Amino acid sequence: MKFLFQMDDPKKINISEDSTYMIIKESLNRGIECFYNDPNWVYADINRKNKIKSHIFRIFLKDNGTLTYDIKNKINVDLENFSAIFIRQDPPYDMKYISNTYLLEKLKKPMVINNPSELRNFPEKHIMMNFPDLTPSTIISSDVEVLIKFIEKNNEVILKPAYGNGGLGIVKVDASKRNLTNFLSKYINQFSNNPIIAQRFLKNYIRGDKRVILINGNVKGSVLRVPKKNSIKSNFHAGGSAVKTSLNKKEKLICQKIKNFLINKKLYFVGIDIIDGFLTEINITSPTGIQEINRLDGVNIEKSIINFVLKSLK
Ligand SMILES: Nc1ncnc2c1ncn2[C@@H]1O[C@H](COP(=O)(O)OP(=O)(O)O)[C@@H](O)[C@H]1O
Ligand SMILES: [Mg+2]
Structure with a gap:
């Protein structure tokens, strides 16, 4: 079985923070061959039945835990050959990002996580237009x-x-x-x-911004991101700290209310943000937070992801 990871350079990721790293490691541990793709390498050959191809590299896990690939071993492939394709490159969400979805949505066989057409239809802040009752x-x-x-x-x-x-x-x-x-x-x-x-x-932003990870609409874990002193931003990128948490009644209800939407749109791997009981964002492009939740709750979210993908492929 072969999985393709469309992502930032695997040699440069921070292995103690990165969520994609965990998914790749779990896949490799299960004997799945993993490959690295950059969105800019994907192309469509219109006159050859719209073949969607790319040149990619096989990913290996080194003894020290980092990921590597051999730059001399570029492989030219038809992307139909993959069982699953993970879209995991960092934003920006721009015309480059959108152009890539036009190509990946043409693929018939691979399970693409997340559905490229819906990634294009729903930028993560516009997506809230579907849930006016849940958002401030x-x-x-x-x-x-x-x-x-x-x-x-x-x-x-x-x-x-x-x-x-x-x-x-x-x-x-x-x-x-x-x-x-x-x-x-x-x-x-x-x-x-x-x-x-x-x-x-939302004045209570100070109490934190809760990231909840959902796999095919089901809650798999959560972490509270608390902003550092004198900052309004809770994002880990902006120095927010990770605090152990669980979901209260209102937050569980929010997850329940968006569940069918996520399932219907094939948004398999999603991270939502809740501030003060309000849903502010549904992150569908490349949600993060797996390592923080794993550490705080003693779980392995990446296992749930791979279990779900393998079950869906049967
Ligand atoms: N309505 C709001 N009221 C108070 N703070 C907010 C609000 N929206 C966002 N923030 C703060 O800004 C941070 C980032 O906002 P968010 O909407 O998640 O955008 P981004 O896509 O940059 O993560 C949040 O974690 C929170 O600390
Ligand atoms: Mg956010």
């Missing part, structure tokens, strides 16, 4: 006037670029801020004039 008041817009009205109504809001991640560009603004028009124009411009998200400020 939110506006998605690049129109300064619309944004100002929203800020005046809510008094305190968080701004975020629609296609950002890892805490990029997260700022709190108050309605009393001077030169708001100018500030917003510059903010939008800073993010290529793409839409931005304005969201009601």
Whole structure:
């Protein structure tokens, strides 16, 4: 059996933090051959029945636990040859990312995690449009006037670029801020004039942002990310710390309410973010947090992922 991992360079990943590393290691331990693919290497040969091909490298686990591949052993393959393909490259979510989904969605045989067409349909912040009852008041817009009205109504809001991640560009603004028009124009411009998200400020952000991992709609674990002092961002990338947690009633209900959506859209491996009982994000591109949850709860989430994939392939 062969699995393909579309990802950042496996030689450069941090093996004590990376979630993809855990999935690869688990696959290798089970005797599955693993290969490294970069999204930029994938191409479509339209006149040959739209063959989707790439040149890839076989991944090996070294004695010291790191991953490696032999740069001299480039393999040209038809991607139909894989049982499963994991889309795990880091954002940005941009035209490069989207272009890759046009190709991968044409594949018939491999199970692609996650479904490329739905990755394209639902950027992780726009996806909240499907769950207005679960999310705080939110506006998605690049129109300064619309944004100002929203800020005046809510008094305190968080701004975020629609296609950002890892805490990029997260700022709190108050309605009393001077030169708001100018500030917003510059903010939008800073993010290529793409839409931005304005969201009601949740004061209890300080208690943490809960990441919950779901596999085919079922909860497999959670971790609370708590921002460091004087920071509004809980993201691990932004220095947030990992705290052991469990789900309360409201949070379990949120997971229940999104379950069928995730299953129907074939969003198999997902990480959702809950702040103060509100769902703020459904991360479908390349969710992380496996190692933090494993360490805090003594579990092996990667085992559940591979079990699920192997069961689905039967
Ligand atoms: N509405 C909000 N109220 C308060 N803090 C927020 C809000 N939205 C985001 N944050 C803070 O910013 C961090 C990152 O926000 P998030 O929406 O998850 O964007 P990203 O994609 O960058 O992770 C959160 O972990 C939280 O600490
Ligand atoms: Mg987030």
